[in-house]
Amino acid sequence: MKYAFIFPGQGSQAVGMGKEIYENFVQAREILDRASDFCSIDFKKLLFEPNDNLAISEFTQPAIVLNSFMCYLALEESMALKADLTLGHSLGEFSALGVSGGLDLIDTIKLVNSRGKFMQAACEGKNASMMVILGLEDSKVEEICQNARENGAQVWAANYNCDGQIVVAGNKDDLAKLESTFKEAGAKRAMLLNMSVASHCPTLKDASENLVKELEPLIKDEFDPVVSNVIARAYTSKDEALQLLKAQLVKPVLYKQSIENIDSSVDCYVEFGAGVLKGMNKKITSKPTYSITDIKSLEEFMSFAKGEF
Known part of the structure; x- marks a missing residue:
């Protein structure tokens, strides 16, 4: 089986996301605690308790990426499975970069915290x-x-x-x-x-410039294939990442085109967190998409991957 790991973007957040995974998997607990210290954000409160910050971009973005990483680490802790490709929707492309080895996971969470701030600042006063x-x-x-x-x-x-x-x-x-x-x-x-905010259009030019400056010292020279939102094709190097992620904030997200382009080389899609992309995929591809959000959905996918279905 060839797998594409896929990651949702902003708008997929919900109070309580990742709570069951956090409570049951060591690596999930470890990354949340490390991210809280590194970013000076109380992620347990942000993810698991009703609050206003979850709707603010500088908090929303790291919360979503952290939840995706916790779900991914729960699978990693449960079984050995490697993606042939990774792909994210908008913000989710950074989750894909983390899982592909392009960015350290904690660096990714901190980076998207800054990304949210840059986007909000770029849209200030622009209605x-x-x-x-x-x-x-x-x-x-x-x-x-x-x-x-x-x-x-x-x-x-x-x-x-x-x-x-x-x-x-x-x-x-x-x-x-x-x-x-x-x-x-x-x-x-x-x-x-x-x-x-007005994402993926020229309104975010300043945010794009600021983001690439912060990305440059963090991105690895080479990594496993990540499908770009901008060109709907995979890239594997630092130079490509800097160019494509600079463009990502001001260019449209080609999610549908990306799935269409890779579909012939993929047998199954696995979404980490939310379940939003699973719904989109049903309208794009006949290939199965599993969404890992909690223990039940993790077990369902593992049964499939082990050939029990």
């Missing part, structure tokens, strides 16, 4: 937001955004999730004005998201 469009072809969404930009609006296609689901980013007022345009073009839904 930034994002909107999900359902039921409309990618080309039509792109056309509407292009026409709007020609008339002075700041709107861009940002996330290509699966057929019939695309997220656009930019100025909140400009996005709101386009809601009726998307619906008149045939969209089943055009809904503003509760976000104060």
Whole structure:
């Protein structure tokens, strides 16, 4: 079996995520405790107790990556299984880099803490937001955004999730004005998201510059293949990583295209945390996707991997 390990991005967070894994796996406990000390964040409180910080990017991002790592380490502690490819959705690409050996796991958590701060700072005072469009072809969404930009609006296609689901980013007022345009073009839904950042568009140029400076001394020279959100193909070197991750914040996430490109070389996808990508994958590929979020889901995947199904 050839496996692709996949990792969710921002928006997949939930209070209580990873709690059962933390309580039952030594490596999960160790990485949470180390990350809390290294980042000066009480991750037990952030992940397991109701709080307002989980919705703030500088905390959301390390919390999601840490949860993914805990779920991954629970599998590692339970059985020997190596990925042929790793892939993440937006923020999840950094989780993929950690698991592939491109970054130290603790460094990754600290780095995405900074990433969240950089993104928030870049969007300060810009009335930034994002909107999900359902039921409309990618080309039509792109056309509407292009026409709007020609008339002075700041709107861009940002996330290509699966057929019939695309997220656009930019100025909140400009996005709101386009809601009726998307619906008149045939969209089943055009809904503003509760976000104060505009990811994967030119609004994040300053964040992109700052992130790559912090990434440069941390990224390893070589690592196992990671599929880039920007080009939907794998990369394995520091030089490629610096170029692609600098572009990642200002270019759209080609998640759907990435899965399509690697699907013929993969037998099974394994998501670590959330289960969001499992739902997307059902609309992209006929290959199985397992999502490890707790002990039950871990055991289900292990039964599959050991050939019991």
